Amino acid sequence: MSNLEQQVTTSPPGPFLSVRDLSVEFSTEDGIVHAVDGLSFDLRKGTTLGIVGESGSGKSVTNLAILGLHDPDHTKIGGEIWLEDRELTGADRATMERLRGNRISMIFQDPLTALSPFHTIGRQIGEVYRKHRGASKKEARERAIEMLSRVGIPQPATRVDHYPHEFSGGMRQRAMIAMALVCDPDLVIADEPTTALDVTVQAQILDLLKELQQQTGTAVILITHDLGVVANTADDILVMYAGRAVERGTVREVLTEPRHPYTWGLLSSMPRLTSSVDAPLKPVRGTPPSLLSPPPGCPFHPRCDYPELAGPELCRTQRPEISPATGHGDACYLSLRQKTEIRTAQIEDHA
Amino acid sequence: MAGFLVRRILGALVILMIISAVTFYLFYAIPRDPARAFCGKICRPETLDLIRHNLGMDEPLFVQYWHWLAGIFMGREFVQFGACPAPCLGYSFATQEPVFSAILDRFPVTLSLTLGASLVILSFGILTGMLAAWKVGRPLDKIASSSSVIGASLQIYFIGPLLAFYLVDTLELIPRPSYVPVSEDPVGWFTHLLLPWVVLSIIFTANYTRMTRSQMVEQLTEDYVRTARAKGMSGRTVFFRFAWRGAMIPIVTIFGVDLAALLGGAIITEQTFTLHGIGELAVRAVQNTDLPMLLGVTIVGATAIVILNIVVDVLYAVIDPRVRLS
Ligand SMILES: Nc1ncnc2c1ncn2[C@@H]1O[C@H](COP(=O)(O)OP(=O)(O)OP(=O)(O)O)[C@@H](O)[C@H]1O
Ligand SMILES: [Mg+2]
Numbered sequence: 001m002s003n004l005e006q007q008v009t010t011s012p013p014g015p016f017l018s019v020r021d022l023s024v025e026f027s028t029e030d031g032i033v034h035a036v037d038g039l040s041f042d043l044r045k046g047t048t049l050g051i052v053g054e055s056g057s058g059k060s061v062t063n064l065a066i067l068g069l070h071d072p073d074h075t076k077i078g079g080e081i082w083l084e085d086r087e088l089t090g091a092d093r094a095t096m097e098r099l100r101g102n103r104i105s106m107i108f109q110d111p112l113t114a115l116s117p118f119h120t121i122g123r124q125i126g127e128v129y130r131k132h133r134g135a136s137k138k139e140a141r142e143r144a145i146e147m148l149s150r151v152g153i154p155q156p157a158t159r160v161d162h163y164p165h166e167f168s169g170g171m172r173q174r175a176m177i178a179m180a181l182v183c184d185p186d187l188v189i190a191d192e193p194t195t196a197l198d199v200t201v202q203a204q205i206l207d208l209l210k211e212l213q214q215q216t217g218t219a220v221i222l223i224t225h226d227l228g229v230v231a232n233t234a235d236d237i238l239v240m241y242a243g244r245a246v247e248r249g250t251v252r253e254v255l256t257e258p259r260h261p262y263t264w265g266l267l268s269s270m271p272r273l274t275s276s277v278d279a280p281l282k283p284v285r286g287t288p289p290s291l292l293s294p295p296p297g298c299p300f301h302p303r304c305d306y307p308e309l310a311g312p313e314l315c316r317t318q319r320p321e322i323s324p325a326t327g328h329g330d331a332c333y334l335s336l337r338q339k340t341e342i343r344t345a346q347i348e349d350h351a
Numbered sequence: 352m353a354g355f356l357v358r359r360i361l362g363a364l365v366i367l368m369i370i371s372a373v374t375f376y377l378f379y380a381i382p383r384d385p386a387r388a389f390c391g392k393i394c395r396p397e398t399l400d401l402i403r404h405n406l407g408m409d410e411p412l413f414v415q416y417w418h419w420l421a422g423i424f425m426g427r428e429f430v431q432f433g434a435c436p437a438p439c440l441g442y443s444f445a446t447q448e449p450v451f452s453a454i455l456d457r458f459p460v461t462l463s464l465t466l467g468a469s470l471v472i473l474s475f476g477i478l479t480g481m482l483a484a485w486k487v488g489r490p491l492d493k494i495a496s497s498s499s500v501i502g503a504s505l506q507i508y509f510i511g512p513l514l515a516f517y518l519v520d521t522l523e524l525i526p527r528p529s530y531v532p533v534s535e536d537p538v539g540w541f542t543h544l545l546l547p548w549v550v551l552s553i554i555f556t557a558n559y560t561r562m563t564r565s566q567m568v569e570q571l572t573e574d575y576v577r578t579a580r581a582k583g584m585s586g587r588t589v590f591f592r593f594a595w596r597g598a599m600i601p602i603v604t605i606f607g608v609d610l611a612a613l614l615g616g617a618i619i620t621e622q623t624f625t626l627h628g629i630g631e632l633a634v635r636a637v638q639n640t641d642l643p644m645l646l647g648v649t650i651v652g653a654t655a656i657v658i659l660n661i662v663v664d665v666l667y668a669v670i671d672p673r674v675r676l677s
């Protein structure tokens with residue numbers, strides 16, 4: 001079976017991970033939650049995609065869908081997720097189990113709760129290796145020690161037998177990273193990997209991730225609230241709003257010429273080195289729309305300052321698709337010229 | 352671990368002292384004089400005093416307690432019975448037999464009953480709870496959950512005779528419950544205690560089914576369980592290797608608390624099936640205002656519970672490595 005797995009496939013050149021029109025719906029007591037709705041994006045081999053967006057915009061839900069970790073009884077998943085030549089939304093359980101931890105792995109936000117308190121670090125790392133590589137206990141343990149030393153944990157041969165509660169927060173996250181990389185995956189999904197850590201440790205963990213990525217050439221999806229993190233670590237950015245992509249492009253494109261009004265809001269809501277100290281930080285006004293009954297039209301229009309510029313009813317009635325289809329694109333009816341004008345005015349205001 | 356054990360044992364000794372002192376005191380708060388009971392219908396004051404003296408009841412309370420306590424460790428001398436070697440719990444007021452040997456005679460009955468029932472409760476309760484959680488919302492879960500509600504509402508003195516009537520008298524499937532010493536005939540010991548075990552464990556098992564089910568369901572939503580799935584672990588591995596550990600922690604805790612109730616249930620079960628265990632002694636001691644017997648039964652019962660609780664604590668540390676450090 002594993003021979004079949006590993007046989008060389010002549011996949012057409014194209015993105016390594018391709019998400020097409022993904023939708024994730026949860027049935028709850030209150031109704032159907034449309035957590036992700038019509039999301040498409042691509043990830044190139046060996047690159048880092050930063051996914052940003054407010055809390056509740058569907059970042060985690062999207063990535064759990066890639067791993068197939070949603071409870072099938074309460075979740076309806078639509079659209080397609082292609083990992084090279086394999087479609088994942090329709091894949092069976094055994095296939096997904098073989099992919100997880102092996103070709104796609106995940107680093108969670110809080111390593112204290114995400115690691116099992118009942119098993120040693122070494123065992124938790126080693127069992128992934130045993131499961132996917134059929135390694136013996138001894139080999140798995142040696143591999144765990146090797147991985148611990150690669151993620152910069154001192155005295156790995158001793159530490160391998162410790163339990164998570166004997167590790168500091170930063171070390172736990174390093175162990176989590178070791179666990180994610182133990183089988184040399186092609187894709188690592190890091191869901192806010194530094195949010196639960198001390199500020200001083202955050203930078204170290206991000207540097208480690210970046211370094212390991214350069215060594216191994218794995219692709220990374222980095223989910224974060226922090227545009228600063230994305231600026232330093234990612235190649236591409238996907239801005240999500242209410243379960244949809246509102247803007248995508250390279251880091252340079254999105255951060256220097258943001259096109260979507262929501263991205264403008266995100267950027268002005270965070271401190272910048274370039275703007276003067278007393279320039280006010282403006283959070284995006286209003287609150288995200290209900291996912292139970294999403295408003296018609298552009299999901300951002302109730303919070304947008306410019307809906308009338310695009311025509312009287314357009315934003316309220318029709319949902320914009322992201323355009324152009326490739327490269328730097330955004331989902332907004334304003335013309336490029338209008339956006340440039342508004343943006344220029346905003347920046348002058350700030351200065 | 353050794354330090355932990357020493358601390359727990361010292362603490363247990365203090366608890367046992369307090370329990371015995373409180374029992375001692377409470378006994379004297381009962382407005383009934385055992386000396387008068389001994390004395391009979393026509394009782395002269397001199398006789399009463401003599402009996403009091405012989406029973407050691409003319410001394411101050413704390414002196415009496417001290418004699419009793421010292422007797423456990425060093426033995427005692429009695430006017431009318433002679434030497435009572437350590438551990439001495441005195442002589443029964445009612446039957447004149449040495450309390451310690453009376454208890455020792457009956458202890459195996461109660462111990463067999465309690466330990467056997469514990470085993471049934473834990474293995475059966477946890478097993479059915481796990482099965483129910485494994486198939487949440489499916490027929491198996493519904494059956495397990497609803498039968499646990501029925502089980503929890505049953506009473507020992509109701510189902511005991513009922514089951515005895517059908518299984519022993521009518522169908523003659525199992526022998527009438529009695530105590531056969533395990534050293535003489537292990538098979539007889541087992542078959543004769545089967546019904547009492549079942550009856551005593553039914554009400555508790557139901558509880559453990561429910562608790563295990565809800566704990567498992569809750570554990571399955573924990574982050575570390577999701578991580579295990581994200582690593583490619585199969586559903587079964589996640590269920591039985593990861594979630595299981597977390598679910599057992601509260602179960603073991605509750606079991607430690609339930610031990611006392613279980614001993615109480617064992618006493619009712621003994622009464623129901625007329626097994627001659629500690630329960631019978633206790634009931635008779637209360638009826639006879641038999642202070643030494645009452646104290647003896649109380650302290651032996653409390654000691655058993657305290658020891659089992661230490662075992663539970665050790666179990667706890669085995670399950671959860673976080674406990675081992677503190
Ligand atoms: N199992 C579920 N059942 C019902 N609703 C869910 C479920 N999981 C997520 N949601 C809802 O889906 C929406 C998107 O959640 P998601 O966790 O993806 O947000 P997020 O972008 O990761 O936010 P954060 O930055 O806070 O992590 C939220 O409104 C959340 O309440
Ligand atoms: Mg999230």
